[in-house]
Each structure stands twice: as structure tokens, then as C-alpha cells.
Amino acid sequence: MIRKMQPADLEPVLNFWLAATLQAHSFIDPAYWHNNLEPVRQMLPQAEVYVYAKAADGQPLGLIGLDGDYIAGLFVAPEAQAQGIGKQLLDYAKSLRSQLTLRVYQQNERALRFYQREGFQIENEQIDEATGAAEYLMHWQAY
Numbered sequence: 001m002i003r004k005m006q007p008a009d010l011e012p013v014l015n016f017w018l019a020a021t022l023q024a025h026s027f028i029d030p031a032y033w034h035n036n037l038e039p040v041r042q043m044l045p046q047a048e049v050y051v052y053a054k055a056a057d058g059q060p061l062g063l064i065g066l067d068g069d070y071i072a073g074l075f076v077a078p079e080a081q082a083q084g085i086g087k088q089l090l091d092y093a094k095s096l097r098s099q100l101t102l103r104v105y106q107q108n109e110r111a112l113r114f115y116q117r118e119g120f121q122i123e124n125e126q127i128d129e130a131t132g133a134a135e136y137l138m139h140w141q142a143y
Contacts, residue, residue, distance in 0.1 A: 016077035
């Protein structure tokens with residue numbers, strides 16, 4: 001079930017956001033992500049965020065954050081990955097927008113393959129100033 005994030009979702013979402021981020025971005029100093037936990041905590045309630053929740057208990061297992069047509073983040077709890085949750089969240093975002101953009105680190109090959117499989121095209125290559133890591137700007141357009 002996909003729904004708007006609710007205040008009660010904040011702590012579980014932060015927990016899996018940090019775990020999934022550390023897992024997917026092992027090429028970036030973990031301190032960077034730990035230091036960003038509080039800013040993310042402040043930002044999430046203000047953002048357009050949708051969560052994938054288990055129907056049985058409502059526990060969030062994934063999230064997608066949108067800022068206009070920009071996907072600010074797509075994360076799935078490590079224990080729930082490879083079960084189609086990320087695709088369902090992305091499909092939901094596609095149903096809300098006619099185009100989407102995102103940035104993905106080049107070294108995050110699993111995410112890069114996922115976005116390419118889902119119809120995103122690389123538009124530009126750049127360096128993330130905050131981390132110094134190379135990233136791609138990707139775009140998807142409805143047809």
C-alpha cells in the first residue's frame with residue numbers, strides 16, 4: 001500500500017533511510033550520512049513523501065520523496081529490497097508526473113541499472129559537491 005507519509009512514520013523511515021543509504025553508498029564516508037540524519041529528520045515532514053507500507057501493520061518499508069518533478073530520494077529498507085517495492089514507488093511517482101529527474105551516484109551501480117531498466121536516460125555527468133562523488137543526472141519522460 002502506498003500512502004502519504006504520516007508523522008508516526010518518521011522514526012521508522014529515518015531508521016531504514018540510514019540503513020539503506022549506508023548500504024548503497026559504501027563509497028562515501030559513513031559520517032557524512034550520520035551527520036545528515038538530523039537535517040533529513042527536519043526536512044521529511046515538510047516534503048512530498050510517499051511511503052510503501054505493509055497492509056497488515058502499516059509499517060513503512062520504502063519511501064519516495066518528490067520536489068516538483070525531481071525525485072529527491074527513493075529508499076527501501078534493506079530487509080525488504082528486491083521485492084518490487086522500489087518499482088511500485090517509482091510507478092506511483094510516474095502516475096503523478098509526466099516527467100521525472102533524479103541524481104544517482106555512478107558507483108551505485110544497482111540503482112543505476114534499476115533506473116535505466118525503468119526508462120530513465122542519463123542526461124549529464126557531474127560531481128556532487130557535498131561528497132565529491134561522481135553522479136549522473138537522469139531523466140524520464142512519459143510517452
